[in-house]
Amino acid sequence: xxxxxxxxxxxxxxxxxxxxxxxxxxxxxxxxxxxxxxxxxxxxxxxxxxxxxxxxxxxxxxxxxxxxxxxxxxxxxxxxxxxxxxxxxxxxxxxxxxxxxxxxxxxxxxxxxxxxxxxxxxxxxxxxxxxxxxxxxxxxxxxxxxxxxxxxxxxxxxxxxxxxxxxxxxxxxxxxxxxxxxxxx
Numbered sequence: 255x256x257x258x259x260x261x262x263x264x265x266x267x268x269x270x271x272x273x274x275x276x277x278x279x280x281x282x283x284x285x286x287x288x289x290x291x292x293x294x295x296x297x298x299x300x301x302x303x304x305x306x307x308x309x310x311x312x313x314x315x316x317x318x319x320x321x322x323x324x325x326x327x328x329x330x331x332x333x334x335x336x337x338x339x340x341x342x343x344x345x346x347x348x349x350x351x352x353x354x355x356x357x358x359x360x361x362x363x364x365x366x367x368x369x370x371x372x373x374x375x376x377x378x379x380x381x382x383x384x385x386x387x388x389x390x391x392x393x394x395x396x397x398x399x400x401x402x403x404x405x406x407x408x409x410x411x412x413x414x415x416x417x418x419x420x421x422x423x424x425x426x427x428x429x430x431x432x433x434x435x436x437x438x439x
Contacts, residue, residue, distance in 0.1 A: 255389060262305050262388025263381045269300050270380025274373030285372050290337065291330045293372060297380040298329025305384040306391035325383055332379045340369030
């Protein structure tokens with residue numbers, strides 16, 4: 255589980271860092287509130303699509319879609335928390351990637367705060383969401399020895415069951431051996 259947690263944090267750092275870097279290159283290194291919240295929602299969507307069970311995995315479309323939707327809401331909420339409480343300054347100047355955020359009332363000559371810069375706040379938000387989604391995912395689809403059978407395995411897997419008169423006759427004939435039952439089908 256610790257390995258999955260670290261993998262999710264790394265995935266989130268990459269997604270959030272790249273999104274923040276892109277915003278900084280577009281001139282939004284220290285974005286105004288609406289841009290920051292929309293970018294955080296986008297980071298939540300992207301992390302929801304790739305962390306945990308990714309959207310391209312088998313039978314993962316609905317799960318990844320739900321994670322993406324919740325990730326958008328959580329991303330915007332976490333951006334509020336980051337802008338409100340991550341007010342300590344970045345220790346190194348980031349050049350064109352950062353600077354003071356006037357919408358947060360930061361001093362003009364400062365390097366900016368962690369919550370005010372796109373590259374730091376989006377990376378932190380996406381890393382938190384990625385770690386949560388990846389740690390929550392259980393990648394083992396196969397049954398483990400001694401484990402209780404799943405509902406899908408108890409129902410017969412992906413076999414298609416059709417009700418027919420022949421099946422009713424097989425149920426009535428309890429004395430017939432299993433090989434003969436298979437031969438009648």
